[in-house]
Amino acid sequence: MQQLTILRPDDWHLHVRDGAVLADIVPETSKVFHRAVIMPNLVPPVTTVSAALEYRQRIMAAVPPQHSFQPLMALYLTQTTSVDEIRAAAANPHVIGFKLYPAGATTNSAAGVTAVNDMAPAFEAMAEHGVPLLIHGEVTESEIDIFDREKVFIDRYLRHIVAQHPQLTVILEHITTADAAQFVNEAHARVGATITPQHLLMNRNDLLVGGIRPHNFCLPVLKRRTHQEALQQAAISGSPKFFLGTDSAPHVQHKKETACGCAGCYSAPAAIELYAEFFSRMDALDKLENFASRFGAEFYGLPVNETTITLVQTPWQVPATVTAGGEPFVPYWAGETLQWRVRN
Numbered sequence: 001m002q003q004l005t006i007l008r009p010d011d012w013h014l015h016v017r018d019g020a021v022l023a024d025i026v027p028e029t030s031k032v033f034h035r036a037v038i039m040p041n042l043v044p045p046v047t048t049v050s051a052a053l054e055y056r057q058r059i060m061a062a063v064p065p066q067h068s069f070q071p072l073m074a075l076y077l078t079q080t081t082s083v084d085e086i087r088a089a090a091a092n093p094h095v096i097g098f099k100l101y102p103a104g105a106t107t108n109s110a111a112g113v114t115a116v117n118d119m120a121p122a123f124e125a126m127a128e129h130g131v132p133l134l135i136h137g138e139v140t141e142s143e144i145d146i147f148d149r150e151k152v153f154i155d156r157y158l159r160h161i162v163a164q165h166p167q168l169t170v171i172l173e174h175i176t177t178a179d180a181a182q183f184v185n186e187a188h189a190r191v192g193a194t195i196t197p198q199h200l201l202m203n204r205n206d207l208l209v210g211g212i213r214p215h216n217f218c219l220p221v222l223k224r225r226t227h228q229e230a231l232q233q234a235a236i237s238g239s240p241k242f243f244l245g246t247d248s249a250p251h252v253q254h255k256k257e258t259a260c261g262c263a264g265c266y267s268a269p270a271a272i273e274l275y276a277e278f279f280s281r282m283d284a285l286d287k288l289e290n291f292a293s294r295f296g297a298e299f300y301g302l303p304v305n306e307t308t309i310t311l312v313q314t315p316w317q318v319p320a321t322v323t324a325g326g327e328p329f330v331p332y333w334a335g336e337t338l339q340w341r342v343r344n
């Protein structure tokens, strides 16, 4: 049987929600990953260090005692985030950075930034205090086609942010286009990107051909095949600017399978196995460890994990549903086969 041992991975973009479902969602990640960047798009959003530390306590209470897991909290950037809050974030080791959601771009983003161009003082303070800026890179103007929203965000806003704040660390989250991969590649070394399993394994045909597949719907939405191929090349390129961020984003089954379904793929139940599937299909399994376990930590200036996990080549089927808080959730890749599995 084929085996692959790699340093324990980290997930640099994760939604674990809150309340009754938290206790069942956190272990899906903590069973494999040592650290995860926790997204702040709760209702109400996690906008302050004190709210993030309280949320962190609730997450830690959900980590099974046999798991070793560190949540790294992202704070929700608003139009009125103060320089004092940015200083407090910089001083707290449990806070990793601020997340910029353009208002209305995605799930629970109503409180997001409405005028990116007015955020320069906040970006300047973040650059000065060494606080990373994590970005959901899509414009929200209704006249912009949904498939163009990432590229337009880069051209309209991101180029200026990076040029005007050269000391600012920027992570373009869950990139979906060749334009984003090229932008990150050509930018200076403090600009990086996370890539999800669904954007490596799928393109928009998997969303729309033969019927709408709500469990493949996420934001930014899957793009055409040429974009998928550009992301695939970025992930296997060996460039340390591209690293693992699942964007695992659970929504209860009835909120996905409905006339107006929520955006988000719940990939945590099979996260590292989905990436292994992708790297294996690309004949690039030797690139998995750096992408999953090294580049993200190095980018954020954190130590690389010392423990390992072992993946075994043994086909298995992702379950049709998993339960959280007593309710059914359909995981990404449900009912489909994966070739690699973490050995417990």
Ligand code: NCD
Residues within 6 Å of the ligand: 015, 041, 106, 107, 136, 217, 218, 219, 220, 247, 249, 250, 263, 264, 265
């Ligand atoms: C995320 C969610 O559900 O919170 N959804 C998604 O489609 N990715 C929000 C986000 O990261 O955009």
Ligand code: ZN
Residues within 6 Å of the ligand: 013, 014, 015, 039, 247, 249
């Ligand atoms: Zn997300």
